[in-house]
Amino acid sequence: MSRPGPVHEQHTDHGHSQGHVHGHEHHHHSGFKGWLVELFVPHTHDAADSIDDAMEASTEGVRALKISLFLLLVTTLLQFLVVLISGSVALLADTIHNFSDALTAVPLWVAFILGRRAATRHYTYGFGRAEDLAGLFIVGVVALSAVIAAWQSVDRLLHPQPLSNLWWVFAAGLIGFAGNEAVAMYRIRVGRRIGSAALVADGVHARTDGFTSLAVVLGAVGVMLGFPLADPIVGMFISAAILVLLWGTVRSIGRRLMDGIEPDLIDAAHKALEGTPGVLAVPRLQLRWSGHRLQGAATLLVAHDVSLAAAEQTTHEAGQRLSHALPKVDDMVLTPLTATTKGSRA
Structure with missing residues (x-):
């Protein structure tokens, strides 16, 4: 039976959560x-x-x-x-x-x-x-x-x-x-x-x-x-x-x-992350296979007027959604990024 893995959070200036998340959807030919x-x-x-x-x-x-x-x-x-x-x-x-x-x-x-x-x-x-x-x-x-x-x-x-x-x-x-x-x-x-x-x-x-x-x-x-x-x-x-x-x-x-990845895995990850309340967009998403496990990182764009605690909560929920959508992913680093921060970096 599939068990969703825990999401372990680590905090930086913008916050991020690192967790073991697993699974994916794929298209079947007929x-x-x-x-x-x-x-x-x-x-x-x-x-x-x-x-x-x-x-x-x-x-x-x-x-x-x-x-x-x-x-x-x-x-x-x-x-x-x-x-x-x-x-x-x-x-x-x-x-x-x-x-x-x-x-x-x-x-x-x-x-x-x-x-x-x-x-x-x-x-x-x-x-x-x-x-x-x-x-x-x-x-x-x-x-x-x-x-x-x-x-x-x-x-x-x-x-x-x-x-x-x-x-x-x-x-x-x-x-x-x-x-x-x-x-x-x-x-x-x-x-x-x-x-x-x-x-x-x-x-x-x-x-x-x-x-x-x-x-x-x-x-x-x-x-x-x-x-x-x-x-x-x-x-x-x-x-x-x-x-x-x-x-x-x-x-x-x-x-x-060469760190190639199946497009349907990326699509499943985008769908899970972008469907999280509070996430405006996912400007960066990376996945790669390491043996029979997946590793990756993603940046989550959140509203500029949210507090740091709210951004971290959104990131945690995004990690939970990802844990149900993508089995077999380890060490998925999720980093929240506010719209204001994004603009200042441009």
Whole structure:
């Protein structure tokens, strides 16, 4: 259940409140297009069922990584056994990629643990960025797996080898799809709850792996129908698909590292703050992700004839409204600014 975080006030010449505030609203697509968007580009957060305590969120993230790591390793082991008895290069490509996908859970696991550490004198914002750096490592591992799979496929095209036990290859492809889809559903669901883009991206990555496993099934069917080169061709297709789908992850991680933010989060924050009685405008609003938590600051323009106590009360109420509108936001600094003060600074 979502718990609105407290707003801790600190006072300056104009007053401000600093608090842990959480949540957001987002737009849902409809129809077939909406289904595709939600399948491969799901939202990073879920305001209806969020975990707004940073420690609890990290704990659930680590639990999700442990469980999904075990499932993927079991899937990879079963597929590798079939590779040994069948010689399918398409299945080998899929197995290599599934193994690399399992390994990507390790740096993300470490990042979640680092993110629990308190801020220090050298790292005054804490260690939330470790999660985004883990995302870069994930990108590198996935790209490397695509290159290895492509090399194996090209080698098999140049030096064809007969395949055996095709029904086992067929079954292994289905196992790969089932294992990856189970992991994808779990990672995406948890990632949305805790606000982790890296975990959601890893879940989408597992989902695409599941569909490439179905491509292995197509390769086996092609060989059964008398087209032996279908196996290495499908292996090359898998490698190309990995690289194409990887671009979405690169953009997501890159945006986080450049302090990019989803426009709907800004819109939700503006709506909450500007809807507070006594707030005339919000001339400055900043938000950024730090791992699976949000940080930010805003300036609230209030009437020039209000007292300092009234301005502080307005700021406190704005913080309360924001705490209900934006889950997963930490350290949101709200600074009241009177119209007279604004004019004197101009």
